Amino acid sequence: MLVFYFILLAVSFLFYILYQGVFSFYLFAFMAVMPFILFVLTKIVSKKVSISFAKAQESCIKGSRIPVTIRCENKSRIPVPNLMIEVQYFNTLDKQTEKLKISTPLFPRDVQYLTLRLSSEHYGTIKLCLKKAKICDMFKLFRMKAKARDKIICTEAFFTVVPGAIPLENAIANYSEMGLETDEYSKDHKGDDPSEIFDIHEYQEGDKINRIHWKLSAKQNTTMVKDYSLPMASSIIMIVDMDIDRTQTEHMELYDTAVEAVSAISLYLSQNGMSHKLIWFDSIKNENMCVTIKDEDGSRVALDMLLRSGLHGGERPAINNYLNTVDRYKGGHLLYFSAKYDEGLTSVMNDADLAFRYTYMLIGYANEKKEIFDDFADVIGVAPGAAAESIKDLCL
Numbered sequence: 001m002l003v004f005y006f007i008l009l010a011v012s013f014l015f016y017i018l019y020q021g022v023f024s025f026y027l028f029a030f031m032a033v034m035p036f037i038l039f040v041l042t043k044i045v046s047k048k049v050s051i052s053f054a055k056a057q058e059s060c061i062k063g064s065r066i067p068v069t070i071r072c073e074n075k076s077r078i079p080v081p082n083l084m085i086e087v088q089y090f091n092t093l094d095k096q097t098e099k100l101k102i103s104t105p106l107f108p109r110d111v112q113y114l115t116l117r118l119s120s121e122h123y124g125t126i127k128l129c130l131k132k133a134k135i136c137d138m139f140k141l142f143r144m145k146a147k148a149r150d151k152i153i154c155t156e157a158f159f160t161v162v163p164g165a166i167p168l169e170n171a172i173a174n175y176s177e178m179g180l181e182t183d184e185y186s187k188d189h190k191g192d193d194p195s196e197i198f199d200i201h202e203y204q205e206g207d208k209i210n211r212i213h214w215k216l217s218a219k220q221n222t223t224m225v226k227d228y229s230l231p232m233a234s235s236i237i238m239i240v241d242m243d244i245d246r247t248q249t250e251h252m253e254l255y256d257t258a259v260e261a262v263s264a265i266s267l268y269l270s271q272n273g274m275s276h277k278l279i280w281f282d283s284i285k286n287e288n289m290c291v292t293i294k295d296e297d298g299s300r301v302a303l304d305m306l307l308r309s310g311l312h313g314g315e316r317p318a319i320n321n322y323l324n325t326v327d328r329y330k331g332g333h334l335l336y337f338s339a340k341y342d343e344g345l346t347s348v349m350n351d352a353d354l355a356f357r358y359t360y361m362l363i364g365y366a367n368e369k370k371e372i373f374d375d376f377a378d379v380i381g382v383a384p385g386a387a388a389e390s391i392k393d394l395c396l
Contacts, residue, residue, distance in 0.1 A: 038137035041078055046144040048076035049106065051085065051133045053157040054113065059304065061164045062256075065117040068128060068157060072104070072112045080106035082140065086132040087116065091161075093124045093311055094252055099131075120161045122252045123259045125308050128157045160307050162300075166264035166388050172272055172396045175235035175332030175356070199227040235332035236269060236276040236396060237355060238262060241318045242283075242311045244339045244363075253384045254339050254364045255311065260387040261361060262337060263303050269396065270299040277329065278302045281318040282309040288321040319345070323352055331355040333396065336377075339363040346376035359394065 012031040015024050050073045060066035070087070074080055085102040106112055120126055133146040200213055203223035213224045240262055244251045262278070269276050270293060279290045282305075289309065291302040319336060322328055334355035336345075341362050349358055358377035365372075365381035372379045382390040 034139075035141055038139065039142050042135055042137050042142050042144050045074070045076050045078050045080055046135050046146055049074050049080060049083070049133075049135060049146040051083075051130055051146055052155045053128065053130065058158075059160040059162050060119075062121070062123055062161050063119060065119045066159055068116045068118055068159070070102075070114040070116065070130070072106055072114065074106045074108055074110055074112075077108045079108050080135055081138040082136040083146070084132070084134045084136060084143075085114075085130065087128060088131040089118060089126055089128040091120060091122055091124045092127055093122070093255065123161050123163065123256050123307060125158055125160050128159075130155055160304050162303060162307065163260050163263045165267070166260060168264055168268040168388060168391070170268065170392065170394055170396050172269070172274060173333065173357075200224055201227065236274060237329065237331035237334045238266065238276060238278050239319050239322060239334065239336050240278070240280040240306065241316045241336070241338040241340075242280070242309070243316055244311050250364070250384070251311075257382055257384045257387060258337055258339065258363045259303075259307065261363070261382045261391060262306065263299075264387055265335070265391070265396065266293060266299045266303065267296060270294070270296045274396075277331065278306070279318060279322055280306055280309060281312055281321065283312040284308070284310055288318060288325075316340070316342070316345070319349070322354075323348065328352075328354065333357040333359065335359045335361055337361040337363060341365070341372065341379070343374070346374050350376040361391075 008031055012024075012028040015027060052071050054069040054071045070085065072083060072085075083104050083106045085104075087100045087102065088097055089100070090097040100116065102114060102116075104112070104114065118126070118128075134143045135146055136143050200216065201224070203212070203225050207225045211226045213226050216224045240258065242255065242258065244254050244258075266276065266278060275292065275294045277290060277292050279288060281287070282289050289305065291298070291305065293299050293302050316338060319338075330353060332355060334349065334357070336349070336358070338361070341360070346358055346360060349355075360374060360377045360379045362372070362379055362381045364384055372381075378394075380391060380394055
């Protein structure tokens with residue numbers, strides 16, 4: 001476009017020389033002063049244009065395309081011939097940056113929404129940043145940063161890539177009679193804990209005689225029976241160590257496998273009314289996170305928090321920190337997720353009396369390649385891309 005302007009300037013100059021008259025002079029004068037006019041107009045408009053991310057969808061399933069909207073507003077009375085925007089985005093785990101350049105006109109006193117559709121091959125948090133926003137005149141002689149006085153130009157947006165539904169049909173053991181501590185009881189299912197009454201109803205064939213409510217039966221003049229409550233102890237504990245070496249070429253595949261396995265088991269337990277605990281190390285906060293999950297919404301929230309916690313290169317900080325916790329919780333079944341196998345770790349967990357059962361979920365390891373025997377725990381290899389198949393025989 002710069003070349004085009006000089007061609008017009010040269011043509012107007014030749015026209016001024018070859019043709020006498022006021023019009024040829026005015027035309028050449030106009031072309032000569034045009035850069036100064038465009039500079040002033042571009043300078044004025046650059047202070048009246050604001051660019052930011054509109055509220056983006058917060059999460060999406062891996063492989064799907066998520067819409068991200070950019071809001072562009074021009075408060076001036078002057079149109080913008082060319083608004084150039086550069087968007088930078090990357091997964092916060094692998095830091096592989098991608099750039100996307102957009103060019104669009106912007107009408108005066110108008111708000112325009114631009115929708116981008118992005119996707120990710122791996123789980124985690126995707127960060128987007130409006131890296132550059134520049135305004136060009138019609139001949140692209142001048143480029144100025146859009147810098148509105150009341151808006152921040154380079155804003156950021158985040159969305160989390162989560163697993164889709166992974167169907168499981170695993171058996172779930174009953175840990176209600178193991179004396180696990182809890183103050184919560186199921187509101188939907190009855191159980192065998194006599195310390196809390198779930199419901200009272202008239203006697204039916206098959207009801208136990210020792211559950212007859214004698215005082216109420218005498219008042220009602222009919223036999224009334226008590227139903228005991230079902231304790232909602234977090235009988236299953238899931239401890240996740242994302243101790244994956246970033247130098248490994250397949251480190252993102254291992255991360256994806258761990259996320260899929262944790263997500264599938266947690267959601268399956270939630271769907272079956274099994275309260276459980278999820279524990280992991282947050283490398284950003286530099287501390288262990290412990291969440292009690294009671295339903296599907298709680299499972300999704302916990303998974304989102306896990307995905308925002310990043311990888312760590314330390315030696316199993318999640319389980320080590322938990323072992324050093326004074327008031328740690330004893331569960332019925334402890335599932336430990338890690339990409340590294342430590343043959344002495346399960347004996348340490350057993351000595352610490354963390355649970356009645358232990359399962360070592362070894363990420364990225366295929367059972368058919370090699371067998372690992374452990375005296376204190378079952379070892380299940382979770383092969384990349386085959387989380388459901390790898391854990392199909394696991395009794396929770």
